[in-house]
Structure formats: C-alpha cells, structure tokens
Amino acid sequence: MTTRFRFIAFVFLVLCKTGTARDSIPSYIITTGKLPQLAYSTGEDRLGSAKMGYIDTMIVMKVIGTVKNLFKVQLSASQYAFIDTNHVQGFHDTILSPALCESWKVNGDDKFDSVSIGLTGRIPYKSWMEINPSRIKIELYNVQSNTNWITQLSTAKAVKNVWYDQRESDVLQITIELVKQQHYGYSIGYNGKSLLVKIRRLPAAADLKKMTIAIDAGHGGTNVGASGVTSKVFEKDYTLLFARELQKVLKKQKVKVLMVRETDTTIENKDRVLWAQQNNPDLFISFHLNSSGRNYVRGVSTYYKHIGYRSFTQGIQKRLLEIKDLKEFGNIGSFNFTPIQPTDYPSCLVEIAFLSNVQDEKMILDPKFRYKVAYQVFLGIKDWVKTWK
C-alpha cells in the first residue's frame, strides 16, 4: 500500500466510525467542511472568540472536553484549543501517536515560493506573521523532528531562510524568513501529508496597473447590516455605493478590480473568503458602515487581523483622515472579522463612518463624500505601495 493510499484508507475508516459517535462526546475529531478554524478561548465577543487561524480538513485531534458548541481539543501535551462542533466529525477508538517531521524542500515557480514540509501525518498547526524582520512563523503540534535535510533551490525568490526549533518535545516551531520587509501573503494547507506553505512574492515594481484589487461591499440581501439613525437607510445599500465608487476610481486608473458583489445579494462571510482565495487578488478591501448605541460616537476606522498588513490599513486610514469633518475612530488590530482573517493577501476592513451618528450619516448620504472616500482610499493604496521594500 502506498503511503497516500494508507492515509486515505485511514480517513475513510475514521469517517465510517463517526456514525456511532453521535450520542456521546467523541474521543477524537477530524476536521471537515468549509474553513475549519481553531480558537484560543470560548470568548463571548460579538465576533466570537479570538481565532488561532484556519486549518485544513482531515486533521485528527483528541477531544478533552466540550463547552457550548465547541470541542476543547488537545494540540500538544501542554496546549489546547477550541473548535466549532460544526467543523468536525467525531469518532472513537484511536490512539494518536506523534507525527515525525521529515525532509523539507524550498523552491519557486513563476508565481509563488513554496516550502514543503514532509510529515508522517496531518497534524494541527497555527501560523502568524512577524515584522522587523519579516517572518512567517508556524507552530506544529503533536510532532517530533526527524528533519536532517532541507533542500533549498535558487528558484525561491521570496524566502531568505528557513529553520526549525523543537520548542517542546511535541511542538515544532518553523521560521520562514522573508527577503522583503512587506508581507504580501501566504497560504498553508496539506498536500497529502506534506504541509505546503505557498508564499506570494511582493511585485518587483510597485505598479498598481499590474494589480488586481478585490472590493467587498459588506452585507447584502437578507443581511441588511446597520441602519441610518434618521434616514433608516440600510448599510448593505450604501456599502455597495461606496464599493461601486471605488471600482470607478480604480478602473479610471487602469487597476483591475474584482467585485465580491455588484447587486443586492446575500453572501455568507465565509463564502467571501472562499471566493477571494479562489480569485487570488493582490489586495482585498471590505467596506462597512459602523453603528453604536452611543449616538455621539463617530469617525472612520480601519482594521487588520495580521500585523504584517497593518501598514496597508494605516495607509488608507491616513488618507481618509484628510477628508474634512471625518473624525478618527482608530486603526484597530487583531480584529476577528471573517473576511479579513485569511493570510493569503493583504486586507483592510474600512468602517467608513457611523450610520448611528447624525453628522456621519449626513456625509454617508452625500454622493460627493462617497466619491471622496473612494479617491482617498485609492491614494492610500498608492502611498502604501510606494513604501514597499
């Protein structure tokens, strides 16, 4: 039996056993479905608990408890995480032995650099970005190193160095050091049993005309979002107007644009992520309009999840603050909003102004303001691209 076939047979066996596990807490789970993700806590935040990040499907973890709609799962001897019960199938009777980390390969094709990490099983992981110096960090759980060989080919252009550190007897930390300072995106997933990290290269020339920018008009269809304090207009209709305005400005500048939606349709946030991952834009911008129970709260805010993308959101925020009468609400990090969770491309959520504030609402309803916002966002992107090194 080939290793790949053995692995598929194992997964099949696991899935066959799930039927017996319905009524009781399973001993083990395997990740399934759309974008399973690990969380640090059971937090009651409006957007759910803080996320560790998305993980691939067909990863087995031991269940050590249940809380609400979450399974508490063991990552390593000393670490655990939470995962939505909708993202897994449960089963019994498995002993999970640590995987071995084997040989690696670093190379590149015409678009991406790849770091392929050989493993003897699909294990959980998390990743994060570091800046100054710019690095991608990955932590692998329930794994022991047997890595004595890392092939590095000159076709790799974005990766400067790779190495690992066995931090705990079953936790391996991987460092991918980047050539460029600016993070431009990476994806992580399994190719069979090898963990494949694909790293996007920062374009050699900072030329907006060669870029594709995805614009996401928040809400839509049955998800109307916030509503205007005096006008009662829906957020979903105005995010679309701002998105169309930015589309026009960018097209005029010969920038390629992809629209997540162009009509009043319902699209789940997870589907926006899957759509973007498939379309692979250079940048992703999501427009929303804010709302607060305190009617005096007003102003513009930009949001990022990953520190490597903060400079992008700051570039946009700085230009938006040049608009007369638009106040500063802030630049917000570690934000747990689904459309900006992917590491795949730099993303920025813009909460343009507050529909719950009378002065902000008046501006939102003004077509001249909408054009100004779009133009300043364009200038913000242009400024940011110039800072790349």
Ligand SMILES: [Zn+2]
């Ligand atoms: Zn919104």
